Amino acid sequence: MDGTVRFILSLxxxxxxxxxxVRFRRIASSYYPFIYNCIAALTVEILNRILxxxxxxxxxxxxxxIFSYTDFYLFLWLFHNWGLFNRKKWTFLxxxxxxxxxxxxxxxxxxxxxxxxxxxFTLYAFALIFFSVSTFNKAVVHERISIFKxxxxxxxIGIIIFYSFFILVVVMSISLFKHNVSKEFRRGVWxxxxxxxxxxxxxxxxxxxxxxxxxxFTSLF
Amino acid sequence: xxxxxxELYQSILIVVGVVGIILLYFIITIIRYQRxxxxxxxxxxxxxIDTLENERRRIASDLHDExxxxxxxxxxxxxxxxxxxxxxxxxxxxxxxxxxxxxxxxREISNNLMPNTLVRKxxxxxxxxxxxxxxxxxxxxxxxxxxxxxxxNQYKEVNIYRIxxxxxxxxxxxxxxxxxxxxxxxxxxRLLLMTADNGKGFDYFTKVKDNPGLGLRNLQSRxxxxxxxxxxxSEPGKGTTYTIEIPL
Numbered sequence: 001m002d003g004t005v006r007f008i009l010s011l012x013x014x015x016x017x018x019x020x021x022v023r024f025r026r027i028a029s030s031y032y033p034f035i036y037n038c039i040a041a042l043t044v045e046i047l048n049r050i051l052x053x054x055x056x057x058x059x060x061x062x063x064x065x066i067f068s069y070t071d072f073y074l075f076l077w078l079f080h081n082w083g084l085f086n087r088k089k090w091t092f093l094x095x096x097x098x099x100x101x102x103x104x105x106x107x108x109x110x111x112x113x114x115x116x117x118x119x120x121f122t123l124y125a126f127a128l129i130f131f132s133v134s135t136f137n138k139a140v141v142h143e144r145i146s147i148f149k150x151x152x153x154x155x156x157i158g159i160i161i162f163y164s165f166f167i168l169v170v171v172m173s174i175s176l177f178k179h180n181v182s183k184e185f186r187r188g189v190w191x192x193x194x195x196x197x198x199x200x201x202x203x204x205x206x207x208x209x210x211x212x213x214x215x216x217f218t219s220l221f
Numbered sequence: 222x223x224x225x226x227x228e229l230y231q232s233i234l235i236v237v238g239v240v241g242i243i244l245l246y247f248i249i250t251i252i253r254y255q256r257x258x259x260x261x262x263x264x265x266x267x268x269x270i271d272t273l274e275n276e277r278r279r280i281a282s283d284l285h286d287e288x289x290x291x292x293x294x295x296x297x298x299x300x301x302x303x304x305x306x307x308x309x310x311x312x313x314x315x316x317x318x319x320x321x322x323x324x325x326x327x328r329e330i331s332n333n334l335m336p337n338t339l340v341r342k343x344x345x346x347x348x349x350x351x352x353x354x355x356x357x358x359x360x361x362x363x364x365x366x367x368x369x370x371x372x373x374n375q376y377k378e379v380n381i382y383r384i385x386x387x388x389x390x391x392x393x394x395x396x397x398x399x400x401x402x403x404x405x406x407x408x409x410x411r412l413l414l415m416t417a418d419n420g421k422g423f424d425y426f427t428k429v430k431d432n433p434g435l436g437l438r439n440l441q442s443r444x445x446x447x448x449x450x451x452x453x454x455s456e457p458g459k460g461t462t463y464t465i466e467i468p469l
Contacts, residue, residue: 083426086426087426136251140251140254140255144259144262144263144445145450146256146259147252147255147256147259148252157248160244161244164240164244165237165240168236168237168240172233181226182222182223182226184222184226185222185226185229185230188222188230189230189233192233192234192237
């Protein structure tokens, strides 16, 4: 797949970002991490393009490594806001802390942040899938609004789809790339991620539309 | 890509396709079941509330129309007894007083079960009457604010009335509050019912998680059947605020 096509497809996250920014002041604050995440993803896609065009593709690996933890933290914050950890701040901070230690140790000991933190990628993808499945189940059982108008549903579906394929791609990268495979083959494998990314960006845009309005009731006292 | 890599890549694409199809099937099935379950849940709550209201209406009507006149007739007969014995007179007078309080209590019960004012004069008058009746009894200051005329169908009026009844009872029973404010406003195509007390409050999420209790469940069910949304803000020591949005 051509780099320009890949870049254009990845810009589809911009739809969710635009909707998010336009609605930002009116939406419930519990969804802010989701909007921040979309903005971060768009920034990373643009940086990727700039660094590739300026001949610094290796610097992008560092950006991706930093983004992986940011992505994990922001989604964790979102799940915490949705009450997944029984609204216990300590549980949220502990998970975030453990994630940071793993990310940092892999970066320092194994990759030096100049190669992809593939083990952390796999681990956080699994964690996000588990959190999404739990939230998804909770939403299906307890929430009484139409599931199509429920942003939690769209975000969780997006996470489950994207990170399932992401794990597949990363695991393949870990196992196959040790062998001598051609560049074309590598690009073919990463193209799977590009298409799943595109479908998820569409789901996130739908989610951004359905984010509930902030409850702005005047105090009775 | 050489032939071996091509074959491997094709196999990977097949795996990805299979995983994609399974995920899609899983999602579609869940959506279908959730929609069906939601519909059944709504129908069940609706049926429960309808049965409850019909039963209340029947009991209220039986008490008011059958037992009430009977007791009045008994009172009339007792009062018509002619006796010169002062002891008998005292017994008659006592019985008459007892009968009066039974009739009064009966009216109260009947009115609580299905307020006449709600049926005949509408929601605002019924709430005012209900608040007036409770204000003096429990020593709780209750303010009711409703500046616009609210016109709803009787089904919604009954549900809103029951919600207010439930909130007031919860406040009296658990909140240890001295002030309760109830406000009804219409904004565009929605009606907002807001209540706030200055009581001891509670941890809403822990309460809902552990055991929401019949009162909270009742509020949720009645809001749900009207297609509304219930929001509760409460923290220990900071009072409790309920906001119920009901589509008009």
